[in-house]
């Protein structure tokens with residue numbers, strides 16, 4: 001029966017992954033076809049603006065829907081420092097409930113609960129087997145470069161959520177496994193039961209390893225609530241990895257004689273391969289003559305601009321983020337940041353940029369990539385203070401860049417709305433540049449772009465001023481791009497002035513629903529609505545988009561700077 005159950009659960013996982021992978025591929029092909037169909041012919045855009053009624057309903061009620069009302073990304077906070085986490089979406093919740101029920105059912109079916117001679121043993125074996133089986137996806141989903149993200153399109157946030165819930169399921173099954181063992185021994189040996197268990201712990205490596213594994217599992221559960229993870233992320237991560245290593249070794253010793261060890265080996269292999277691939281990527285990108293260098297510059301409004309000269313860079317694409325290691329500031333820790341800008345590679349073939357030596361050739365192939373980092377309380381605070389104290393508000397240091405992760409483009413959409421709050425602009429600027437240049441080159445379906453950026457004060461404009469100046473100067477920009485800036489805390493009304501009809505400034509917060517409604521009325525082709533910013537803004541944009549996605553074809557995209 002255990003073998004049957006294992007096969008069934010493995011098949012369920014495989015089926016889910018295949019469905020997601022096929023869905024992603026079909027979606028990619030459809031988007032490509034839509035882009036090609038609308039490259040030069042606007043008459044077809046109307047066809048693509050009409051939504052598929054059934055799919056729109058599924059998106060509204062299931063795929064993109066928050067669990068209840070509109071709350072998904074806005075976290076529950078007891079105070080600014082006490083983050084209690086966020087609610088999963090409706091689809092995520094349904095999956096988690098279904099998987100939990102599946103595990104409960106499989107822990108209990110076909111066990112003869114009336115036969116007190118066998119049910120302790122059967123229950124113990126069943127729960128132990130399922131706990132070890134669930135460790136495979138538990139380990140697979142934890143890695144930020146795990147292949148499932150690329151193949152199925154599940155976001156890293158969702159992988160993290162699944163990892164947390166699988167962890168809870170594994171711990172519950174391990175506790176049930178231990179409880180069946182203790183209860184079974186006491187039921188069989190009566191008063192002698194506890195003594196026999198004590199002796200077994202002392203004399204049997206098998207039992208001792210099981211007890212150590214169980215205690216470590218419980219410790220993993222107890223130190224992982226959202227409030228601890230968010231308040232002490234680095235400490236949490238180090239302790240979590242150390243406990244996971246101890247638990248894995250203990251389970252491995254416990255399973256020494258059993259075939260279940262194979263699952264554990266698979267889980268460990270998955271984890272080791274993911275870590276090894278990241279290490280290789282890190283070395284390949286950054287280590288060699290010259291190393292990767294970062295120039296950090298303090299900016300007004302509690303932020304820094306980091307300009308990276310990566311030893312072996314890649315092709316910059318919108319939607320990419322990296323993990324940044326800066327040993328002089330954050331020792332071995334790494335933090336995720338969106339790539340906001342890349343300076344174009346000098347034109348190799350133009351007369352002006354003709355390389356004259358080998359060094360020129362190497363240098364000319366290295367675009368600089370930039371990040372904007374908003375000051376928080378840990379690494380980001382240290383980097384800001386170091387830059388502020390340095391001469392000229394700048395310092396240069398050795399850095400290691402891991403990535404790139406993620407990639408996204410909206411070139412198949414006729415209309416694109418990009419919402420950003422504060423430093424969320426780092427995710428949207430590359431899209432704006434990509435779409436404007438593709439429009440000028442005639443390589444996209446996009447005909448109108450609206451960027452809505454909400455900031456607290458005008459000094460935040462400094463974060464991206466040089467890049468915005470370049471974008472505003474791009475060929476045919478006026479035909480396609482409009483920008484609306486909302487300043488929530490202006491010091492005076494004189495700070496609010498609109499430089500042109502296509503770049504407008506407003507005091508206060510936008511009415512997200514009204515903006516989307518207005519854009520929908522003049523929508524060309526399918527529309528993408530993307531948001532990157534606070535949880536509250538993301539929830540408002542999600543709600544407003546879902547409310548309208550049955551009228552015209554609208555897709556919702558969210559980039560959360562949290563997990």
Ligand SMILES: Cc1cc2nc3c(=O)[nH]c(=O)nc-3n(C[C@H](O)[C@H](O)[C@H](O)COP(=O)(O)OP(=O)(O)OC[C@H]3O[C@@H](n4cnc5c(N)ncnc54)[C@H](O)[C@@H]3O)c2cc1C
Nearest residue numbers: 230233334335336337338373374376377378379380426561
């Ligand atoms: C995909 C992605 C892209 C991002 N892009 C940007 C960007 O372009 N600009 C920007 O300013 N911020 C960005 N962030 C957020 C940025 O990673 C965090 O603000 C930063 O890691 C906080 O570091 P800290 O030590 O100062 O955090 P703290 O002040 O200690 O904590 C602030 C919050 O950041 C979380 N956090 C801390 N360390 C990490 C870590 N290593 N990994 C993930 N979360 C962490 C904490 O859990 C907490 O919720 C992005 C986040 C993600 C997930």
